[in-house]
Amino acid sequence: MVHDVDTVYLALRARILSGALAPETLLDATELEHSFGVNEKKVRQVLSSLCGDGFLTRSKSNYSIAVLTHAEVEEWLQIFCALVELGAARLVLDGDPKGESLERIASKDASSLPAADERFYLWTLEVYSSLLGGQQAKLTEFANQLVPPMFFRLLGLAEFGTKEGASLRRLVDQVIEAARSGRNARDAADACRAHFEAVSRALHAQLDDRNAGSGLDLLGGAERTVERRITGHINYLRTPSAPKQLLPRLRPDQVAVVKGFLPD
Template sequence: MHSLGGFSGGTRPARGRGAGGSKVDQAYLALKRAIVSGALAPETSIDKNEWCARFDVSKLSITTAINRLAFEGLVVVEPQRGSYVARIHLEDVRQWMLMRRALEVEIVGVCAASMSDAAIEALGQNLAYQKAAIASGDLEGFHALDTRFHHQMTEGLNLARVGEVLDPIRTHLERVRRTLLPEPGRPEGTYREHDAIYGAIAARDPSKAQHEMASHLDRVARELHAFVAKNPSFFEA
């Protein structure tokens, strides 16, 4: 999972600016996906020549993409060492999780109080797909639905500005969540927690919805601490 060889980056993009944007954008997004998914593990060196060949672009284009990722804290650039994937800062993770918990617990209470029936129904459909993904062993599909489930709450309330705050927080936490996802029993546990959240929203019970969301996010925090103990090289204090 944590080697470049395990990253399925798809076929090489066509020349020029296509539907996916410029080649710099495409390289940036592909590198970001590889880092966030864990295909490029912390401390992994980024071979510019390899990525130049992958996207048929100049080294300057790859450097530009890497600099964008460095600005986001996902890559470290050192003159004598080159570019490599940043380790995950534990204190940053704690703060991101604190912010996410505060926002999402508040949001889910508003969902229970005022989300439209159609938006609630869409959450229920998402849950049905989550269950099907678990049954078929589709971890990637389940992960995408898990992420989508949380996005649907801000979208269902038309909270675009709140989403703009949450999105970068979720991006950084995504690295942690993706490493936790393969843990035995985790998808099933996540599904049960999502189902409890959905049930409270559908019942129009803000207090219970907030309790269930807090319990869900607190479990992620506990699992993170256990994962850190097993994989200390991925993190730094």
């Protein structure tokens, strides 16, 4: 029996990401209470936090597994790509000092870690927040409010799918080189665009696996943590602090518009 609410959160999150809990599955608070050995109040704390992080949707008092479409994921990818492009360009314009900070983060050896290891995911967050200008930067705050944490989880798995983060590491090298050589900021922005185009297919494939219930087995991952945001903050379950997403979910009539961005 599990008694810690954080552990309940981690167990449910892993099952959602792996597809063990299929999209649209209704979660019964009473059943979860019996399964994990926690009271209903704590179960609802967990469900509320998962909802705030984008893993669940809520209708009145009912929670169900969020259904993500390719159009929604692509919209988040395009938004995040635009923010990272701006951040990388600013890093080049600001010069070498921030390039050193980015290089220090990128030098961490994450390539030997499995996708299920939390350290790989946290490494990707560190790299991206550094590209955005740091955890306190306005661009990082925008990313935190425009893109839900669940997207970053899927993106982290997609990064691992590109040869254990090789594409992201290559992007960092290109941005650092541009910063140190005084090259045009456009070079750094173009490198970001190329990176996200490369990771896009892996991202959409990961979504297909998750929706089909055949995602990666994340239950054996080490060093699991409650959702850490790109700003470095953690949504502590007893005091949910998920930011209100500035953009609402796509309506069915809006999906067709975004489909034009999808890869062939």
